[in-house]
Amino acid sequence: MYFDTDAGGVVHNISYLRFIETARTYLAISMGMSFEEIARTQIHPVVVRTEIDYKAPARLGDILLIHGHIGTHSGVRFHVEFEIIRPSDGKLLITCHQVLALVKMPEGHVIRLPSGFPDSFTLTA
Amino acid sequence: MYFDTDAGGVVHNISYLRFIETARTYLAISMGMSFEEIARTQIHPVVVRTEIDYKAPARLGDILLIHGHIGTHSGVRFHVEFEIIRPSDGKLLITCHQVLALVKMPEGHVIRLPSGFPDSFTLTA
Amino acid sequence: MYFDTDAGGVVHNISYLRFIETARTYLAISMGMSFEEIARTQIHPVVVRTEIDYKAPARLGDILLIHGHIGTHSGVRFHVEFEIIRPSDGKLLITCHQVLALVKMPEGHVIRLPSGFPDSFTLTA
Amino acid sequence: MYFDTDAGGVVHNISYLRFIETARTYLAISMGMSFEEIARTQIHPVVVRTEIDYKAPARLGDILLIHGHIGTHSGVRFHVEFEIIRPSDGKLLITCHQVLALVKMPEGHVIRLPSGFPDSFTLTA
Numbered sequence: 001m002y003f004d005t006d007a008g009g010v011v012h013n014i015s016y017l018r019f020i021e022t023a024r025t026y027l028a029i030s031m032g033m034s035f036e037e038i039a040r041t042q043i044h045p046v047v048v049r050t051e052i053d054y055k056a057p058a059r060l061g062d063i064l065l066i067h068g069h070i071g072t073h074s075g076v077r078f079h080v081e082f083e084i085i086r087p088s089d090g091k092l093l094i095t096c097h098q099v100l101a102l103v104k105m106p107e108g109h110v111i112r113l114p115s116g117f118p119d120s121f122t123l124t125a
Numbered sequence: 126m127y128f129d130t131d132a133g134g135v136v137h138n139i140s141y142l143r144f145i146e147t148a149r150t151y152l153a154i155s156m157g158m159s160f161e162e163i164a165r166t167q168i169h170p171v172v173v174r175t176e177i178d179y180k181a182p183a184r185l186g187d188i189l190l191i192h193g194h195i196g197t198h199s200g201v202r203f204h205v206e207f208e209i210i211r212p213s214d215g216k217l218l219i220t221c222h223q224v225l226a227l228v229k230m231p232e233g234h235v236i237r238l239p240s241g242f243p244d245s246f247t248l249t250a
Numbered sequence: 251m252y253f254d255t256d257a258g259g260v261v262h263n264i265s266y267l268r269f270i271e272t273a274r275t276y277l278a279i280s281m282g283m284s285f286e287e288i289a290r291t292q293i294h295p296v297v298v299r300t301e302i303d304y305k306a307p308a309r310l311g312d313i314l315l316i317h318g319h320i321g322t323h324s325g326v327r328f329h330v331e332f333e334i335i336r337p338s339d340g341k342l343l344i345t346c347h348q349v350l351a352l353v354k355m356p357e358g359h360v361i362r363l364p365s366g367f368p369d370s371f372t373l374t375a
Numbered sequence: 376m377y378f379d380t381d382a383g384g385v386v387h388n389i390s391y392l393r394f395i396e397t398a399r400t401y402l403a404i405s406m407g408m409s410f411e412e413i414a415r416t417q418i419h420p421v422v423v424r425t426e427i428d429y430k431a432p433a434r435l436g437d438i439l440l441i442h443g444h445i446g447t448h449s450g451v452r453f454h455v456e457f458e459i460i461r462p463s464d465g466k467l468l469i470t471c472h473q474v475l476a477l478v479k480m481p482e483g484h485v486i487r488l489p490s491g492f493p494d495s496f497t498l499t500a
Contacts (some may be wrong), residue, residue, distance in 0.1 A: 001275055002294075003139055003268055005132035007185045007414075008480050012128050013422040014396070017389050018253055025251055035311020039382075044252075047388040051426045057483065060132040061285020105383050108432060126397055127419075132289075133355050138297040139271070142264050147376055160436020164257075169377075172263040176301045182358060186410020230258050233307065253387050257380035257435040264378055310382045 002060065010057035016094050017052070020082050023066040024098070027080070027123045031070070042105045048077065049099040056093045062086055064093070070121040076110050077101050078117065127185065135182035141219050142177070145207050148191040149223070152205070152248045156195070167230045173202065174224040181218045187211055189218070195246040201235050202226050203242065252310065260307035266344050267302065270332050273316040274348070277330070277373045281320070292355045298327065299349040306343045312336055314343070320371040326360050327351050328367065377435065385432035391469050392427065395457050398441040399473070402455070402498045406445070417480045423452065424474040431468045437461055439468070445496040451485050452476050453492065 004015035028045065038044055058064060065087050071079040077099050084094035102111040129140035153170065163169055183189060190212050196204040202224050209219035227236040254265035278295065288294055308314060315337050321329040327349050334344035352361040379390035403420065413419055433439060440462050446454040452474050459469035477486040 001268075001272055002131045002133065003137050003271055006127045007130035007132075007134050008127065008419040008421070008478075009132050009134075010480075010483075013425070014128055014389060014392050017392065018251075021253055021389070022251055035309075039310065044383040046383070046432075047429060049426075049428050050388070051424075053424050054422060057421075059285075060289065103383075105385075108385075126393075126400055128393055128396055133294040133296070133353075135355075135358075138300070139264060139267050142267065143376075143378055146264070146378055150376055160434075164435060169258045171258070171307075172304060174301075174303050175263070176299075178299050179297060182296075184410075185414065228258075230260075233260075252381045252383065253389055255382035256377045257382075257384050258377065259382050259384075262378050 005060050010059055011062075013052075013054060016054070016084060016096070017050070019064065019066060019084065020052075020068075020094075020096055020098075023068045023082060023123070023125050024080060026125050027068045027070065027121065030123055031118060031121055043102050043111055044105055045100050046103040047098055048101050050096065051098075052094065052096040054094060056086075056091050058084075058086060058093055063088065066125050068123045068125070070118060073113055073117055075112055078113060130185050135184055136187075138179060141179075141209060141221075142175070144189065144191060144209065145177075145193075145219075145221055145223075148193045148207060148248070148250050149205060151250050152193045152195065152246065155248055156243060156246055168227050168236055169230055170225050171228040172223055173226050175221065176223075177219065177221040179219060181211075181216050183209075183211060183218055188213065191250050193248045193250070195243060198238055198242055200237055203238060255310050260309055261312075263304055266304070266308075266334060266346075267300070269314065269316060269334065270302075270318075270344075270346055270348075273318045273332060273373070273375050274330060276375050277318045277320065277371065280373055281368060281371055293352050293361055294355055295350050296353040297348055298351050300346065301348075302344060302346040304344060306336075306341050308334075308336060308343055313338065316375050318373045318375070320368060323363055323367055325362055328363060380435050385434055386437075388427075388429060391429070391433075391459060391471075392425070394439065394441060394459065395427075395443075395469075395471055395473075398443045398457060398498070398500050399455060401500050402443045402445065402496065405498055406493060406496055418477050418486055419480055420475050421478040422473055423476050425471065426473075427469060427471040429469060431461075431466050433459075433461060433468055438463065441500050443498045443500070445493060448488055448492055450487055453488060 004011050006012040065085045067083045069081045080098050082096040129136050131137040190210045192208045194206045205223050207221040256262040315335045317333045319331045330348050332346040381387040440460045442458045444456045455473050457471040
């Protein structure tokens with residue numbers, strides 16, 4: 001979309017993080033997360049660290065594919081990995097690693113991950 | 126800023142609405158609104174209508190000047206007007222008219238404007 | 251998505267314009283517009299006026315439906331209409347009317363609409 | 376600003392990257408970069424990696440202070456560090472490390488840093 005690009009003629013570095021948040025949300029929904037549950041409990045998934053490598057730029061109108069994967073977790077934090085690929089030339093554009101926690105709002109307390117939190121989960125969007 | 130521009134090489138149409146929201150916030154603060162008061166009362170200013178005309182484009186790095194003006198109000202709605210000007214050539218880039226209301230969250234009820242709500246107020250940023 | 255909401259607990263007024271731009275792009279693509287053609291010719295569709303009415307708020311996780319419609323056009327401007335509806339309760343949240351032109355970049359000249367520009371075209375996304 | 380917050384009631388994780396890009400731009404301008412020069416040469420500063428740690432959340436209306444620092448550089452990449460602090464309670468909210476390169480558009484070639492590129496430069500905004 002135009003609003004994802006900048007005057008350099010390519011997708012702006014911040015826009016990929018919106019794509020990744022969208023993929024992360026689909027990942028969470030397919031794992032059983034519900035926004036109604038979040039609104040009721042006010043326990044929100046919160047990003048505590050992002051590492052993102054920009055390997056090649058996307059351009060206006062490129063169709064992109066995002067692979068998401070939930071990896072290891074400790075008692076309070078879980079890790080997700082994303083790759084953004086342009087299928088038209090098979091190019092790997094972005095790799096991203098994020099660490100998240102569950103936070104009870106408005107207090108801002110970190111919550112222990114529920115037992116049964118998955119060790120691994122993969123989605124492509 | 127780069128994130129305000131798009132692949133057409135100019136400022137994206139949606140970015141001006143962020144500039145205007147920023148100016149509107151400064152206007153509200155200079156009229157005595159406080160975010161602490163909003164957080165405490167959960168009465169939020171809410172945009173109910175925007176009309177914006179894009180007369181000429183801004184480019185990466187342009188310094189812009191915004192004039193804001195609070196105009197007439199009825200019992201529950203108030204009107205604000207904005208102009209965005211590029212001082213380097215004096216060009217008028219944007220005119221914008223917004224209608225706002227005060228809304229009590231989370232119920233979403235529209236609140237009557239307090240007595241003493243100003244009839245007119247102007248700010249340049 | 252979280253990034254579409256604000257501290258009032260509802261979808262931020264500017265986010266709807268991203269939804270509408272996305273719908274407008276799908277509308278344009280289904281009419282035969284191609285981003286490759288835009289990149290080659292540097293003739294970009296440009297919004298010259300937006301009118302948007304916020305009738306009811308969407309909340310985090312709401313599924314929304316957008317109806318888009320290209321209406322009348324003069325020699326250099328064309329009009330599009332959008333409605334955003336929440337199917338779960340049938341509520342009309344947003345109506346939006348935009349006026350666009352085709353602009354040749356980087357000169358910024360407005361281009362006459364090509365003959366055969368459609369008089370009417372509708373898409374739901 | 377409202378558009379920087381989300382339904383969790385705090386500043387959205389992506390918004391800090393806009394604050395940092397704004398600070399990075401001021402840093403670049405105070406080092407002598409000019410947008411006119413970028414437009415003329417089409418040599419753009421491009422983020423190739425971001426690491427950001429979210430240590431504590433900001434809320435609607437918080438006044439934030441950003442420290443930026445340009446650190447070491449190799450022949451083609453340079454490193455910048457940012458800290459975002461809330462002066463009202465002295466809390467460190469964000470630390471961020473970015474790696475950038477200079478890229479000639481539209482070809483997308485990475486350019487060698489000019490001789491005289493500073494070894495260190497600090498700005499607070």
